[in-house]
Amino acid sequence: MSTFIQKPVNSSSALMPKILIVDDDPVTLKMVSKVLRDAGYEVSESKNGQAGLTAFQQQPADIVLLDVMMPIMNGYETCKALREYSDDESLQILMLTGLDDVESVNKAFEAGASDFITKPLNFPLLAQRVRYAHRSREMFHALQLNQERLENAQKIAKLGYWQFNITDKSLSVSSQVAKILETEVEAITSLDELLSHIHEEDVDYVKKALQSAIANGEPFTLQHRVVFPDWSEKFIEQQGEIKTDNNQAAFIVGTIQDITDRHRAEELIHFQKFYDSLTHFPNRRMFDRHIKHSLSEAEINDNIMSLLLFTIDKSDQIIESFGHTGFDMVILNIANILKALLSDNLSVYRFDENSFAIIQKELASTEEGIDNAHSIRTHVNEPIMISGEEIIPTVSIGLSYYPYHTGSDMDLIRMANLAMNESRKQSDTVTNYSSTMTSNSLEQLTMEKSIREAIRNDEFVVFYQPQININSGMIAGMEALVRWEHPEHGILSPLQFIPIAEKSGLIIPIGERVFQQACYAARSINNKFNLNLRVGINLSTKQLADPNLDSTITNIISETGISPQLVEIEITESAVIDDMEKAIAILDNLRDKGFKIAMDDFGTGYSSLSMLQHLPLDTLKIDRAFIKDINDNGENSELARAIIAMAKSLNMHIIAEGAEEHSHYNFLKQQKADEIQGYYFSKPLSEEDFIDFVQSHLEKTA
Amino acid sequence: MTLSEIRHIPSIDIEAYQALATLLNDEFNEIVSEFFNDTPVQISALCEALSCNNLEVAKNISHQLRSASGNLAMSALSKAFNVIEVSINNGSQLNSSEAKQVVTDEFERAQLTIKGLQ
Numbered sequence: 001m002s003t004f005i006q007k008p009v010n011s012s013s014a015l016m017p018k019i020l021i022v023d024d025d026p027v028t029l030k031m032v033s034k035v036l037r038d039a040g041y042e043v044s045e046s047k048n049g050q051a052g053l054t055a056f057q058q059q060p061a062d063i064v065l066l067d068v069m070m071p072i073m074n075g076y077e078t079c080k081a082l083r084e085y086s087d088d089e090s091l092q093i094l095m096l097t098g099l100d101d102v103e104s105v106n107k108a109f110e111a112g113a114s115d116f117i118t119k120p121l122n123f124p125l126l127a128q129r130v131r132y133a134h135r136s137r138e139m140f141h142a143l144q145l146n147q148e149r150l151e152n153a154q155k156i157a158k159l160g161y162w163q164f165n166i167t168d169k170s171l172s173v174s175s176q177v178a179k180i181l182e183t184e185v186e187a188i189t190s191l192d193e194l195l196s197h198i199h200e201e202d203v204d205y206v207k208k209a210l211q212s213a214i215a216n217g218e219p220f221t222l223q224h225r226v227v228f229p230d231w232s233e234k235f236i237e238q239q240g241e242i243k244t245d246n247n248q249a250a251f252i253v254g255t256i257q258d259i260t261d262r263h264r265a266e267e268l269i270h271f272q273k274f275y276d277s278l279t280h281f282p283n284r285r286m287f288d289r290h291i292k293h294s295l296s297e298a299e300i301n302d303n304i305m306s307l308l309l310f311t312i313d314k315s316d317q318i319i320e321s322f323g324h325t326g327f328d329m330v331i332l333n334i335a336n337i338l339k340a341l342l343s344d345n346l347s348v349y350r351f352d353e354n355s356f357a358i359i360q361k362e363l364a365s366t367e368e369g370i371d372n373a374h375s376i377r378t379h380v381n382e383p384i385m386i387s388g389e390e391i392i393p394t395v396s397i398g399l400s401y402y403p404y405h406t407g408s409d410m411d412l413i414r415m416a417n418l419a420m421n422e423s424r425k426q427s428d429t430v431t432n433y434s435s436t437m438t439s440n441s442l443e444q445l446t447m448e449k450s451i452r453e454a455i456r457n458d459e460f461v462v463f464y465q466p467q468i469n470i471n472s473g474m475i476a477g478m479e480a481l482v483r484w485e486h487p488e489h490g491i492l493s494p495l496q497f498i499p500i501a502e503k504s505g506l507i508i509p510i511g512e513r514v515f516q517q518a519c520y521a522a523r524s525i526n527n528k529f530n531l532n533l534r535v536g537i538n539l540s541t542k543q544l545a546d547p548n549l550d551s552t553i554t555n556i557i558s559e560t561g562i563s564p565q566l567v568e569i570e571i572t573e574s575a576v577i578d579d580m581e582k583a584i585a586i587l588d589n590l591r592d593k594g595f596k597i598a599m600d601d602f603g604t605g606y607s608s609l610s611m612l613q614h615l616p617l618d619t620l621k622i623d624r625a626f627i628k629d630i631n632d633n634g635e636n637s638e639l640a641r642a643i644i645a646m647a648k649s650l651n652m653h654i655i656a657e658g659a660e661e662h663s664h665y666n667f668l669k670q671q672k673a674d675e676i677q678g679y680y681f682s683k684p685l686s687e688e689d690f691i692d693f694v695q696s697h698l699e700k701t702a
Numbered sequence: 703m704t705l706s707e708i709r710h711i712p713s714i715d716i717e718a719y720q721a722l723a724t725l726l727n728d729e730f731n732e733i734v735s736e737f738f739n740d741t742p743v744q745i746s747a748l749c750e751a752l753s754c755n756n757l758e759v760a761k762n763i764s765h766q767l768r769s770a771s772g773n774l775a776m777s778a779l780s781k782a783f784n785v786i787e788v789s790i791n792n793g794s795q796l797n798s799s800e801a802k803q804v805v806t807d808e809f810e811r812a813q814l815t816i817k818g819l820q
Binding site: 038 | 766774
């Protein structure tokens with residue numbers, strides 16, 4: 001049979017402490033048992049040391065009361081055996097011994113006793129003595145638990161502590177310090193050994209901070225790196241304070257915490273917040289901080305500084321052709337070019353999706369800024385391969401300067417942006433800011449606001465210019481021309497507001513209003529005079545691209561009751577040049593509904609003969625530029641003559657605009673133009689005046 | 703203290719005895735009864751050991767009885783066992799006959815005193 005005795009689970013219980021009494025005197029056993037049971041303890045008894053040890057092995061106790069003199073195994077031997085057997089350091093062993101037996105008391109402590117109780121026993125106090133022993137055990141447990149918790153917390157927090165004796169220069173460190181520094185506790189016995197782990201670039205900073213803390217007696221917090229033999233690094237945070245003795249700094253007590261994970265997370269967060277993930281250049285948020293700082297520096301040092309903004313031309317087309325991945329390749333290519341330019345005085349930022357910003361400090365002159373801009377433009381113009389195709393990126397660059405343009409960061413950005421936008425109009429150019437850009441820009445904003453108000457206030461009105469049949473002299477039609485009855489400035493010409501209305505998209509509500517008014521007017525005039533006058537109405541590029549165009553026009557025709565055959569829609573060359581196929585589809589649709597289509601201002605744009613052949617056109621309107629210089633001798637008429645001949649060859653109806661002189665009339669009649677329009681017959685008239693004109697004209701020709 | 707001086711000590715520490723009686727209630731009387739029943743045999747064994755000069759046995763018995771009687775507030779009896787134990791420990795001269803007599807007398811005195819108290 002095995003003599004192995006399995007250790008029972010420790011039975012410690014705060015509710016019912018277990019007490020083992022070992023005494024060979026049955027009287028003492030009984031009396032002690034009785035007293036302690038009555039005090040609420042769970043008591044077991046043994047009559048000698050060997051029996052007591054066996055009983056403990058079977059059922060561990062929290063407290064053992066042990067007589068000294070016993071047969072078989074005396075109290076010392078039993079105490080020693082219990083200590084050897086039990087790994088419970090909080091086990092309380094109280095030796096029962098005589099007052100006159102000092103030697104046995106010493107021997108008892110040597111054997112591992114926790115305390116002793118003298119005989120004869122003071123029974124009324126016995127329970128109290130045992131209660132103290134139990135409290136001592138509980139305190140030990142609590143301390144042990146706190147120690148474990150502290151160690152666990154330090155382990156989890158990767159926190160170690162150290163103490164440096166300033167007087168004798170000794171250092172003690174916790175095991176966690178050694179673990180963080182990947183060494184042994186025994187290897188860190190001096191401050192120099194502790195400092196030897198610190199990154200060489202951080203050592204001086206740490207030493208100075210410690211010296212300052214000692215000198216001033218102030219607490220400190222430090223962050224630094226430690227480096228390991230394989231050159232790996234950890235980020236450490238140290239906190240500490242100075243303990244004094246007689247007002248003299250005596251100790252430094254500090255903690256060491258491994259904050260590598262936190263530091264890296266913070267670095268990542270910082271990067272995501274302030275840097276562009278594609279190019280790794282600082283982003284707009286960082287730019288906003290740096291521009292302020294750079295301006296302050298330039299101001300203090302009385303330097304020239306420039307802000308260069310550039311955008312990648314035709315970025316939409318690049319994305320459409322090569323996708324965002326292809327566009328990213330273009331961006332990266334440009335970023336690599338810009339990286340080569342980086343210096344203490346030149347910093348690059350990813351300003352937005354399509355743009356970069358460059359701050360140039362300490363410029364010798366504005367020319368240096370311009371030279372750099374041209375250099376960037378030239379480098380970017382180098383061909384690159386994307387998806388097997390070669391493309392040559394171009395950029396539009398705008399520049400603004402401190403102190404020449406402004407001292408405000410916001411204005412510097414706005415001005416560089418205006419200059420960049422100016423460059424974009426031509427693309428692949430470099431433009432310095434000029435004050436006219438700001439005034440133009442402000443004018444545009446003011447104008448946009450006014451146009452919106454004018455639409456709300458119904459200030460746009462339609463004037464009509466007659467179109468005269470050159471053979472019969474009769475009125476054949478009229479062109480509807482928008483005017484703005486400005487409450488302060490009077491009648492404004494389209495040149496003063498149409499470009500901005502086009503740019504802002506406000507041309508769509510204005511155009512709809514004009515179309516409606518013109519149709520109402522034509523219907524009304526035709527009814528009044530029993531005529532079939534045609535009305536020409538301009539459609540802008542934006543209107544032509546408006547997906548609601550078809551329904552808008554259909555509704556107006558239905559609402560006004562005019563026949564579409566009497567409506568001639570006038571388009572310009574620029575309205576169709578960008579997407580001929582789409583334009584043809586739209587015009588075909590309008591023509592199918594009965595509308596006539598006229599090409600307005602012909603000859604001033606990009607039109608070619610082949611384009612005219614493909615477009616579904618009824619009428620060609622020759623621009624005034626070809627008419628105005630024709631004199632009585634027919635000089636300067638070659639281009640007009642060629643255009644009329646070409647139009648006739650395509651069986652197109654011809655209306656010549658800008659006929660202001662009799663010579664113009666004669667020439668156009670000779671060349672067999674169909675109709676003429678211009679001041680020779682009438683300027684554009686209000687609806688009321690146009691009615692008078694028709695009335696008068698009919699009376700003359702009757 | 704000598705054996706002859708013991709008879710001048712009160713047999714029972716009455717105050718301690720009464721405190722024990724209060725503390726242990728009925729069980730105390732039972733323990734006292736058992737002590738009186740069992741101890742004569744041990745006193746006989748002690749006397750025999752002293753007669754045979756078996757000092758180790760005599761020391762153990764006197765130690766145990768000192769402890770038991772002391773815990774029961776039997777001051778004189780406990781002191782008698784203590785004198786015997788100390789004498790054996792010290793190796794000093796011990797008059798066996800006197801020791802037997804003193805122990806026997808003090809045991810009887812304790813019995814009589816406690817009877818009076820009960």
